[in-house]
Amino acid sequence: xxxxxxxxxxxxxxxxxxxxxxxxxxxxxxxxxxxxxxxxxxxxxxxxxxxxxxxxxxxxxxxxxxxxxxxxxxxxxxxxxxxxxxxxxxxxxx
Amino acid sequence: xxxxxxxxxxxxxxxxxxxxxxxxxxxxxxxxxxxxxxxxxxxxxxxxxxxxxxxxxxxxxxxxxxxxxxxxxxxxxxxxxxxxxxxxxxxxxxxxxxxxxxxxxxxxxxxxxxxxxxxxxxxxxxxxxxxxxxxxxxxxxxxxxxxxxxxxxxxxxxxxxxxxxxxxxxxxxxxxxxxxxxxxxxxxxxxxxxxxxxxxxxxxxxxxxxxxxxxxxxxxxxxxxxxxxxxxxxxxxxxxxxxxxxxxxxxx
Numbered sequence: 001x002x003x004x005x006x007x008x009x010x011x012x013x014x015x016x017x018x019x020x021x022x023x024x025x026x027x028x029x030x031x032x033x034x035x036x037x038x039x040x041x042x043x044x045x046x047x048x049x050x051x052x053x054x055x056x057x058x059x060x061x062x063x064x065x066x067x068x069x070x071x072x073x074x075x076x077x078x079x080x081x082x083x084x085x086x087x088x089x090x091x092x093x094x
Numbered sequence: 095x096x097x098x099x100x101x102x103x104x105x106x107x108x109x110x111x112x113x114x115x116x117x118x119x120x121x122x123x124x125x126x127x128x129x130x131x132x133x134x135x136x137x138x139x140x141x142x143x144x145x146x147x148x149x150x151x152x153x154x155x156x157x158x159x160x161x162x163x164x165x166x167x168x169x170x171x172x173x174x175x176x177x178x179x180x181x182x183x184x185x186x187x188x189x190x191x192x193x194x195x196x197x198x199x200x201x202x203x204x205x206x207x208x209x210x211x212x213x214x215x216x217x218x219x220x221x222x223x224x225x226x227x228x229x230x231x232x233x234x235x236x237x238x239x240x241x242x243x244x245x246x247x248x249x250x251x252x253x254x255x256x257x258x259x260x261x262x263x264x265x266x267x268x269x270x271x272x273x274x275x276x277x278x279x280x281x282x283x284x285x286x287x288x289x290x291x292x293x294x295x296x297x298x299x300x301x302x303x304x305x306x307x308x309x310x311x312x313x314x315x316x317x318x319x320x321x322x323x324x325x326x327x328x329x330x331x332x333x334x335x336x337x338x339x340x341x342x343x344x345x346x
Contacts, residue, residue: 006128027130029243037234038130041137 008057009035011042013049020028029054100276102156103176104272104283105217106166107273107319108205110177111147113167115198116142117330118185127188134234138195141227148220168338172328173321176273180263182318182327189242189249189256196235197260200296201267201289203228208284217282236300243304250305257301258309265314270295 006028012021020048029035035054043049063070074080095103119139126132138304152164157166180198185191207229209221242249270278277283301308317323337344 028128029130033237034241037237038134040230041134042130045133045137 006030009039009054010057011018011035011039012053012055013039013043014051014053015048016050021051024048026057032056095272095276095277097280098156100273100280101214101282102153103273104277105149105153106174107155107176109146109153109166111181111198111202112142112146112149114175114177114327114330115181115194116140116146117334118181118183118194119191121185122191131188135191137186138231138234141231142329143300145220145224145227148223152216152220164338168335172323172331174308175323175327175331176321177327178263178266179315179318179324180260180267182265182324182330183260186251186325188258189252190260192235192238192242193253193256193260195231196239196300197264197297198267199235200232201264201293203232204289204292204296205284208289212283213281239300239306240304243301243306249288253304254306257306261309262313262315264293264297266316266318271319307341308325 007030008026009029009032010026011024013024014021024039027035027038027042029038032054036052039052039054044052115141116344119135119142122132123136124132126135132330146167147163150166154161154166156164183194191302203225206221206225210218210225211337212218212221239253242253244250245253268286270286274286275281298308315324
Protein backbone atom coordinates (compact mmCIF):
# COMPACT_ATOMS: atom_id res chain seq x y z
CA UNK A 1 0.00 0.00 0.00
CA UNK A 2 1.24 3.47 -0.88
CA UNK A 3 2.56 5.46 2.02
CA UNK A 4 0.71 8.49 0.75
CA UNK A 5 -2.12 9.26 3.15
CA UNK A 6 -5.73 9.40 2.10
CA UNK A 7 -7.21 12.92 2.17
CA UNK A 8 -9.18 14.09 5.17
CA UNK A 9 -12.96 14.53 4.88
CA UNK A 10 -15.40 16.38 7.10
CA UNK A 11 -18.58 14.46 7.82
CA UNK A 12 -22.03 15.97 8.30
CA UNK A 13 -24.92 13.84 9.49
CA UNK A 14 -28.64 14.60 9.38
CA UNK A 15 -30.16 12.82 12.35
CA UNK A 16 -33.72 12.84 11.00
CA UNK A 17 -35.59 14.40 8.13
CA UNK A 18 -36.39 18.04 8.62
CA UNK A 19 -33.30 18.68 10.72
CA UNK A 20 -30.14 20.15 9.23
CA UNK A 21 -26.89 18.28 8.70
CA UNK A 22 -24.58 18.68 11.64
CA UNK A 23 -20.83 18.27 11.75
CA UNK A 24 -20.06 14.84 13.21
CA UNK A 25 -16.30 14.63 12.81
CA UNK A 26 -13.72 13.82 10.22
CA UNK A 27 -12.10 10.75 8.68
CA UNK A 28 -9.73 9.59 5.97
CA UNK A 29 -10.84 8.08 2.67
CA UNK A 30 -9.50 7.63 -0.85
CA UNK A 31 -12.47 9.30 -2.56
CA UNK A 32 -15.95 10.69 -1.93
CA UNK A 33 -17.82 7.40 -2.30
CA UNK A 34 -15.50 5.67 0.15
CA UNK A 35 -15.76 8.65 2.50
CA UNK A 36 -19.55 8.15 2.62
CA UNK A 37 -19.14 4.43 3.33
CA UNK A 38 -16.56 5.09 6.03
CA UNK A 39 -18.81 7.75 7.54
CA UNK A 40 -21.67 5.27 7.58
CA UNK A 41 -19.48 2.77 9.44
CA UNK A 42 -17.82 5.22 11.82
CA UNK A 43 -20.60 7.71 12.61
CA UNK A 44 -23.97 6.01 12.10
CA UNK A 45 -23.46 2.65 13.84
CA UNK A 46 -25.94 3.59 16.53
CA UNK A 47 -28.62 4.78 14.17
CA UNK A 48 -27.53 8.40 14.33
CA UNK A 49 -28.43 9.38 10.81
CA UNK A 50 -30.64 9.35 7.74
CA UNK A 51 -28.32 11.27 5.44
CA UNK A 52 -24.60 11.93 5.12
CA UNK A 53 -22.65 14.77 3.53
CA UNK A 54 -18.91 14.60 3.12
CA UNK A 55 -16.63 17.37 1.98
CA UNK A 56 -12.89 17.27 1.59
CA UNK A 57 -11.41 19.29 4.43
CA UNK A 58 -9.20 21.31 2.09
CA UNK A 59 -12.34 22.68 0.43
CA UNK A 60 -13.49 24.39 3.60
CA UNK A 61 -12.59 28.04 3.92
CA UNK A 62 -12.30 28.97 7.57
CA UNK A 63 -11.81 32.09 9.64
CA UNK A 64 -8.61 32.17 11.58
CA UNK A 65 -8.64 32.17 15.40
CA UNK A 66 -6.30 35.18 15.36
CA UNK A 67 -9.02 37.20 13.68
CA UNK A 68 -10.79 37.58 17.00
CA UNK A 69 -11.65 41.15 16.06
CA UNK A 70 -14.27 39.79 13.71
CA UNK A 71 -16.48 38.92 16.67
CA UNK A 72 -15.51 41.76 18.99
CA UNK A 73 -18.27 44.13 17.81
CA UNK A 74 -21.06 41.69 18.62
CA UNK A 75 -19.93 41.06 22.19
CA UNK A 76 -21.29 44.33 23.59
CA UNK A 77 -24.64 44.17 21.78
CA UNK A 78 -26.59 42.02 24.17
CA UNK A 79 -29.81 43.72 23.07
CA UNK A 80 -29.61 41.59 19.91
CA UNK A 81 -30.69 38.64 22.02
CA UNK A 82 -34.49 38.56 22.15
CA UNK A 83 -34.45 38.22 25.94
CA UNK A 84 -36.25 41.48 26.73
CA UNK A 85 -39.67 40.37 25.58
CA UNK A 86 -42.35 39.27 28.03
CA UNK A 87 -43.63 35.91 26.91
CA UNK A 88 -47.19 35.07 27.96
CA UNK A 89 -47.43 31.93 30.11
CA UNK A 90 -49.82 30.33 27.60
CA UNK A 91 -46.99 30.09 25.05
CA UNK A 92 -45.16 27.63 27.26
CA UNK A 93 -41.60 26.59 26.56
CA UNK A 94 -39.87 28.35 23.70
CA UNK B 95 -31.44 -38.66 6.97
CA UNK B 96 -34.77 -37.69 8.50
CA UNK B 97 -36.44 -34.42 7.66
CA UNK B 98 -35.62 -33.09 11.11
CA UNK B 99 -31.93 -33.97 10.77
CA UNK B 100 -31.80 -32.36 7.34
CA UNK B 101 -33.44 -29.20 8.63
CA UNK B 102 -31.02 -29.03 11.56
CA UNK B 103 -28.04 -29.47 9.21
CA UNK B 104 -29.40 -26.88 6.81
CA UNK B 105 -29.73 -24.27 9.55
CA UNK B 106 -26.31 -25.17 10.96
CA UNK B 107 -24.70 -24.92 7.53
CA UNK B 108 -26.10 -21.43 7.07
CA UNK B 109 -25.17 -20.40 10.61
CA UNK B 110 -21.63 -21.78 10.27
CA UNK B 111 -21.01 -19.77 7.08
CA UNK B 112 -21.85 -16.62 9.00
CA UNK B 113 -20.03 -17.54 12.21
CA UNK B 114 -16.77 -18.61 10.59
CA UNK B 115 -16.57 -15.61 8.27
CA UNK B 116 -17.51 -13.36 11.20
CA UNK B 117 -14.70 -14.92 13.23
CA UNK B 118 -12.24 -14.42 10.36
CA UNK B 119 -13.15 -10.74 10.08
CA UNK B 120 -13.01 -10.22 13.82
CA UNK B 121 -9.36 -11.35 13.72
CA UNK B 122 -8.79 -7.98 12.02
CA UNK B 123 -10.24 -5.99 14.91
CA UNK B 124 -7.47 -3.59 15.86
CA UNK B 125 -5.35 -4.80 12.93
CA UNK B 126 -7.18 -3.34 9.92
CA UNK B 127 -5.06 -1.58 7.29
CA UNK B 128 -6.68 1.78 8.14
CA UNK B 129 -8.72 2.88 11.14
CA UNK B 130 -11.84 3.38 9.00
CA UNK B 131 -11.44 -0.01 7.32
CA UNK B 132 -10.91 -1.65 10.70
CA UNK B 133 -14.28 -0.33 11.86
CA UNK B 134 -15.96 -1.21 8.56
CA UNK B 135 -14.81 -4.84 8.60
CA UNK B 136 -15.62 -5.26 12.28
CA UNK B 137 -19.13 -3.98 11.60
CA UNK B 138 -19.56 -6.67 8.98
CA UNK B 139 -18.22 -9.26 11.44
CA UNK B 140 -20.85 -8.21 13.98
CA UNK B 141 -23.63 -8.40 11.39
CA UNK B 142 -22.60 -11.93 10.43
CA UNK B 143 -22.25 -13.16 14.00
CA UNK B 144 -25.68 -11.66 14.72
CA UNK B 145 -27.21 -13.63 11.85
CA UNK B 146 -25.42 -16.77 13.05
CA UNK B 147 -26.83 -16.29 16.53
CA UNK B 148 -30.46 -16.21 15.37
CA UNK B 149 -29.84 -19.32 13.30
CA UNK B 150 -28.15 -21.26 16.13
CA UNK B 151 -31.02 -20.39 18.45
CA UNK B 152 -33.42 -21.84 15.92
CA UNK B 153 -31.22 -24.91 15.33
CA UNK B 154 -31.09 -25.56 19.08
CA UNK B 155 -34.88 -25.42 19.19
CA UNK B 156 -35.17 -27.92 16.31
CA UNK B 157 -32.54 -30.20 17.87
CA UNK B 158 -34.39 -30.09 21.18
CA UNK B 159 -31.57 -31.50 23.33
CA UNK B 160 -31.52 -28.60 25.76
CA UNK B 161 -28.47 -26.97 24.17
CA UNK B 162 -28.17 -23.24 23.66
CA UNK B 163 -26.70 -21.21 20.80
CA UNK B 164 -23.29 -20.93 22.49
CA UNK B 165 -22.94 -24.68 22.84
CA UNK B 166 -23.78 -25.10 19.17
CA UNK B 167 -21.38 -22.36 18.10
CA UNK B 168 -18.43 -23.38 20.25
CA UNK B 169 -18.64 -27.02 21.21
CA UNK B 170 -18.90 -29.08 18.08
CA UNK B 171 -16.08 -31.09 16.49
CA UNK B 172 -14.51 -30.03 13.22
CA UNK B 173 -16.45 -32.46 11.01
CA UNK B 174 -19.71 -31.21 12.52
CA UNK B 175 -19.21 -27.77 10.98
CA UNK B 176 -20.86 -27.47 7.57
CA UNK B 177 -19.69 -24.07 6.35
CA UNK B 178 -18.38 -23.73 2.79
CA UNK B 179 -14.60 -23.80 2.37
CA UNK B 180 -14.47 -20.19 1.14
CA UNK B 181 -15.31 -18.60 4.49
CA UNK B 182 -12.62 -20.45 6.47
CA UNK B 183 -9.78 -19.27 4.20
CA UNK B 184 -7.30 -17.02 6.03
CA UNK B 185 -7.20 -13.23 5.77
CA UNK B 186 -3.73 -13.32 4.14
CA UNK B 187 -3.79 -9.68 3.03
CA UNK B 188 -6.42 -7.01 2.38
CA UNK B 189 -6.96 -8.23 -1.21
CA UNK B 190 -7.83 -11.74 0.02
CA UNK B 191 -10.07 -10.34 2.73
CA UNK B 192 -11.99 -8.25 0.20
CA UNK B 193 -12.21 -10.94 -2.50
CA UNK B 194 -13.49 -13.51 0.03
CA UNK B 195 -16.04 -11.01 1.34
CA UNK B 196 -17.22 -10.10 -2.13
CA UNK B 197 -17.57 -13.71 -3.33
CA UNK B 198 -19.48 -14.66 -0.21
CA UNK B 199 -21.68 -11.56 0.08
CA UNK B 200 -23.03 -11.87 -3.47
CA UNK B 201 -23.99 -15.47 -2.71
CA UNK B 202 -25.37 -14.60 0.71
CA UNK B 203 -27.61 -11.90 -0.76
CA UNK B 204 -29.07 -14.19 -3.42
CA UNK B 205 -29.44 -16.98 -0.86
CA UNK B 206 -31.41 -14.87 1.63
CA UNK B 207 -33.48 -13.30 -1.17
CA UNK B 208 -34.73 -16.77 -2.11
CA UNK B 209 -34.95 -18.02 1.46
CA UNK B 210 -37.51 -15.31 2.19
CA UNK B 211 -39.95 -17.54 0.27
CA UNK B 212 -39.23 -20.60 2.41
CA UNK B 213 -42.29 -22.32 3.82
CA UNK B 214 -40.40 -22.40 7.13
CA UNK B 215 -41.57 -19.09 8.55
CA UNK B 216 -38.69 -18.82 11.02
CA UNK B 217 -36.05 -19.13 8.28
CA UNK B 218 -37.98 -16.76 6.04
CA UNK B 219 -38.06 -14.16 8.82
CA UNK B 220 -34.32 -14.48 9.56
CA UNK B 221 -33.59 -14.15 5.83
CA UNK B 222 -35.69 -11.03 5.50
CA UNK B 223 -34.07 -9.43 8.52
CA UNK B 224 -30.50 -10.21 7.39
CA UNK B 225 -30.92 -9.13 3.79
CA UNK B 226 -30.49 -5.38 4.23
CA UNK B 227 -27.19 -5.79 6.04
CA UNK B 228 -25.91 -8.16 3.40
CA UNK B 229 -26.83 -5.66 0.67
CA UNK B 230 -24.39 -3.29 2.33
CA UNK B 231 -21.70 -6.00 2.52
CA UNK B 232 -21.92 -6.36 -1.27
CA UNK B 233 -21.69 -2.63 -1.75
CA UNK B 234 -18.70 -2.32 0.58
CA UNK B 235 -16.75 -5.22 -0.91
CA UNK B 236 -17.61 -4.35 -4.55
CA UNK B 237 -16.38 -0.79 -4.14
CA UNK B 238 -13.11 -2.13 -2.78
CA UNK B 239 -12.81 -4.76 -5.56
CA UNK B 240 -13.16 -1.98 -8.12
CA UNK B 241 -10.77 0.44 -6.43
CA UNK B 242 -8.05 -2.14 -5.85
CA UNK B 243 -8.52 -3.99 -9.15
CA UNK B 244 -8.62 -0.82 -11.20
CA UNK B 245 -6.15 0.97 -8.93
CA UNK B 246 -2.36 0.92 -9.10
CA UNK B 247 -0.26 -1.80 -10.73
CA UNK B 248 0.51 -3.26 -7.32
CA UNK B 249 -3.08 -3.26 -6.07
CA UNK B 250 -4.29 -4.80 -9.35
CA UNK B 251 -1.71 -7.55 -9.12
CA UNK B 252 -2.51 -8.36 -5.50
CA UNK B 253 -6.24 -8.39 -6.20
CA UNK B 254 -5.80 -10.73 -9.16
CA UNK B 255 -3.65 -13.11 -7.07
CA UNK B 256 -6.39 -13.25 -4.42
CA UNK B 257 -9.11 -13.85 -7.04
CA UNK B 258 -7.06 -16.59 -8.73
CA UNK B 259 -6.52 -18.30 -5.41
CA UNK B 260 -10.06 -18.05 -3.99
CA UNK B 261 -12.07 -18.61 -7.16
CA UNK B 262 -11.86 -22.41 -6.82
CA UNK B 263 -13.96 -22.22 -3.65
CA UNK B 264 -16.87 -20.28 -5.19
CA UNK B 265 -18.52 -23.17 -7.07
CA UNK B 266 -19.33 -24.86 -3.77
CA UNK B 267 -21.60 -21.93 -2.91
CA UNK B 268 -24.09 -22.80 -5.65
CA UNK B 269 -23.63 -26.59 -5.76
CA UNK B 270 -26.43 -28.62 -4.19
CA UNK B 271 -25.50 -30.96 -1.34
CA UNK B 272 -27.68 -33.84 -0.18
CA UNK B 273 -29.09 -31.63 2.58
CA UNK B 274 -29.74 -28.77 0.13
CA UNK B 275 -31.63 -31.19 -2.12
CA UNK B 276 -33.75 -32.62 0.73
CA UNK B 277 -34.66 -29.16 1.95
CA UNK B 278 -35.56 -28.01 -1.55
CA UNK B 279 -37.93 -30.97 -1.89
CA UNK B 280 -39.58 -29.93 1.40
CA UNK B 281 -40.06 -26.36 0.16
CA UNK B 282 -37.81 -25.15 2.99
CA UNK B 283 -34.48 -24.71 1.22
CA UNK B 284 -33.67 -22.83 -1.93
CA UNK B 285 -32.75 -24.06 -5.40
CA UNK B 286 -29.08 -23.21 -5.77
CA UNK B 287 -29.21 -24.00 -9.49
CA UNK B 288 -31.56 -21.06 -9.80
CA UNK B 289 -29.13 -18.56 -8.30
CA UNK B 290 -26.01 -19.81 -10.12
CA UNK B 291 -26.56 -17.66 -13.22
CA UNK B 292 -27.42 -14.60 -11.12
CA UNK B 293 -24.33 -15.17 -9.00
CA UNK B 294 -21.98 -15.41 -11.96
CA UNK B 295 -23.60 -12.40 -13.67
CA UNK B 296 -23.14 -10.16 -10.62
CA UNK B 297 -19.58 -11.33 -10.00
CA UNK B 298 -18.64 -10.84 -13.67
CA UNK B 299 -20.15 -7.36 -13.71
CA UNK B 300 -18.02 -6.18 -10.79
CA UNK B 301 -14.90 -8.04 -11.93
CA UNK B 302 -15.14 -6.39 -15.34
CA UNK B 303 -15.38 -2.94 -13.82
CA UNK B 304 -12.45 -3.87 -11.58
CA UNK B 305 -10.46 -4.97 -14.68
CA UNK B 306 -9.96 -8.38 -13.07
CA UNK B 307 -10.20 -11.72 -14.86
CA UNK B 308 -11.95 -14.86 -13.70
CA UNK B 309 -9.77 -18.00 -13.81
CA UNK B 310 -10.87 -20.31 -16.61
CA UNK B 311 -9.20 -23.58 -15.57
CA UNK B 312 -12.46 -24.84 -14.02
CA UNK B 313 -10.71 -26.23 -10.94
CA UNK B 314 -12.99 -26.36 -7.90
CA UNK B 315 -12.71 -27.41 -4.27
CA UNK B 316 -15.70 -28.60 -2.26
CA UNK B 317 -16.50 -30.57 0.87
CA UNK B 318 -17.34 -28.04 3.57
CA UNK B 319 -21.07 -28.74 3.44
CA UNK B 320 -20.28 -32.42 4.14
CA UNK B 321 -17.96 -31.55 7.03
CA UNK B 322 -14.70 -32.04 5.10
CA UNK B 323 -12.63 -28.93 5.58
CA UNK B 324 -9.32 -27.36 4.68
CA UNK B 325 -6.67 -27.33 7.40
CA UNK B 326 -7.63 -23.75 8.25
CA UNK B 327 -10.89 -24.59 10.02
CA UNK B 328 -9.09 -26.57 12.72
CA UNK B 329 -6.96 -23.57 13.58
CA UNK B 330 -9.96 -21.23 13.85
CA UNK B 331 -11.84 -23.69 16.02
CA UNK B 332 -8.85 -24.13 18.31
CA UNK B 333 -8.88 -20.44 18.97
CA UNK B 334 -12.67 -20.16 19.27
CA UNK B 335 -13.08 -23.19 21.50
CA UNK B 336 -10.04 -22.83 23.73
CA UNK B 337 -11.86 -21.08 26.55
CA UNK B 338 -14.80 -23.49 26.74
CA UNK B 339 -12.57 -26.55 26.39
CA UNK B 340 -10.18 -25.37 29.10
CA UNK B 341 -12.81 -24.07 31.51
CA UNK B 342 -16.00 -26.01 30.71
CA UNK B 343 -19.23 -24.05 31.22
CA UNK B 344 -17.31 -20.90 31.99
CA UNK B 345 -19.37 -17.72 31.76
CA UNK B 346 -18.51 -14.05 31.93
